[in-house]
Amino acid sequence: MINILLNSTNFDQEWAGQTLISILRPHMKTVILPLSYDYGWASDADDWRIRYDSGSDYTYDLLRPFRAYGITEEDITLMDYYSEDPDEMEYRIEHSDLLVLLGEDPDQCMERLDDLCLISAIRSYSGIVMGLSAGSKIQQEAYFKTIDDDMEFSYRQGLGLLHGFDLDTHYVQDVFHIMGIIRSLETQNLPVVVMPEKGGIVISGNQFALMGEAFVADARDLDELYLLLESERDR
Numbered sequence: 001m002i003n004i005l006l007n008s009t010n011f012d013q014e015w016a017g018q019t020l021i022s023i024l025r026p027h028m029k030t031v032i033l034p035l036s037y038d039y040g041w042a043s044d045a046d047d048w049r050i051r052y053d054s055g056s057d058y059t060y061d062l063l064r065p066f067r068a069y070g071i072t073e074e075d076i077t078l079m080d081y082y083s084e085d086p087d088e089m090e091y092r093i094e095h096s097d098l099l100v101l102l103g104e105d106p107d108q109c110m111e112r113l114d115d116l117c118l119i120s121a122i123r124s125y126s127g128i129v130m131g132l133s134a135g136s137k138i139q140q141e142a143y144f145k146t147i148d149d150d151m152e153f154s155y156r157q158g159l160g161l162l163h164g165f166d167l168d169t170h171y172v173q174d175v176f177h178i179m180g181i182i183r184s185l186e187t188q189n190l191p192v193v194v195m196p197e198k199g200g201i202v203i204s205g206n207q208f209a210l211m212g213e214a215f216v217a218d219a220r221d222l223d224e225l226y227l228l229l230e231s232e233r234d235r
Contacts, residue, residue: 001125001126001127001128001129001161001204002023002127002128002129002202002203002204003128003129003130003131003139003161003162003202003203003204004020004023004128004129004130004131004200004201004202004203005131005136005139005167005169005193005195005200005201005202005203006130006131006132006133006136006195006200007132007133007136007169007170007195007196007197007199007200008132008133008197009061009062009064009065009132010065010197010198011065011200012064012065012066012067012068012069013198015198015199015211015212015213016200016211016212017068018211019202019209019211020069020202020211021069023128023202024066024069024070024071024098024128025069025070025097026069026070026071027070027071027072027075028069028071028075028097028098028128029075029077029095029096029097029098030066030071030075030076030077030096030097030098030099030100031076031077031079031092031093031096031098031099031100032062032076032077032078032079032100032102033079033081033093033099033100033101033102033118034048034051034052034078034079034102034103035101035102035103035108035109035112035113035134035135045082048080048082049080049082052078052080059078062078062102063076071098077092077096079092081112081116086116086117086118089116089118090118090121093118093121093122093125094121094125096127097127097128098127098128098130099122099125099127099128099129099130100130100131100132100135101122101129101130101131101132101135101136101138101139102131102132102133102134102135103133103134103135103138104133104134105134106134106137106138106143106145106156106158107145107156108134109134109135109137109138110138110156110157110158110159113138113159119159122159122161123159123160123161129161133169133170134169136167136169136195137158137167137169138158138159139158139159139161139162140158140159140160140161140162140163140165140166140167141157141158141160141162141163142155142156142157142158143155143156143158143166143167144156144166144180144183144184145180153179153180153183153187162203164190164191165190165191165192165193165216166184166188166190166191166192166193167192167193167195168180168181168184168192168193168194168195169195170195170196170197171194171195171196171199172196173228173232174232175229175232175233178225178228178229178232179229181194181217181225182222182225182226182229185217185218185219185221185222185225186222189219191216191217191218192216192217192218193210193214193215193216194214194215194216194217195213195214196212196213196214197213198212198213199211199212199213199214199215200212200214201214
């Protein structure tokens with residue numbers, strides 16, 4: 001399995017293309033699994049169809065970067081779990097070359113996958129798994145969410161596809177992201193892959209390639225991170 005971790009649909013830009021051009025091949029059979037989640041199922045289904053209508057701006061932006069690698073709309077299946085049979089969805093995933101997971105909140109993504117009974121299918125998948133935003137976070141064995149004033153730092157169980165590091169997506173230099181990285185380093189003692197918007201990572205077995213502005217923080221960076229944290233708090 002190859003894992004590609006990204007923040008958004010900007011991976012058709014040069015910072016990512018230099019690496020991905022050798023991985024994403026023309027006409028790869030691609031399945032995109034949107035993992036938005038609401039508790040009002042009827043309104044959620046309506047929202048899904050409005051957002052992912054073939055003529056919507058959202059869908060255009062979602063499919064656009066794949067064209068840069070020769071993957072056309074005809075090669076892509078956008079999974080509609082409101083109308084597709086679960087067995088059919090599992091079959092589509094199993095027989096694809098590229099599985100794309102996307103969502104805004106990792107907790108909600110995991111709830112959705114659990115509801116759809118697709119966790120086992122993804123764990124046994126042998127193709128390329130691409131994550132966008134929360135779709136990157138949930139590929140880890142356990143993930144943390146960027147804390148804010150209303151949320152305490154904690155870990156949740158992910159898919160368990162990736163081990164040995166933590167991940168901070170959508171990184172910007174602010175108190176919440178810096179504090180999350182510090183907490184991760186102090187509690188897990190694992191390196192943290194930090195991904196600004198123009199950043200990502202490709203993992204294949206024991207090898208990895210950072211893309212764009214992505215960087216790795218480890219315990220040796222704690223002193224510098226604490227200084228950076230104080231600087232942000234004083235602003």
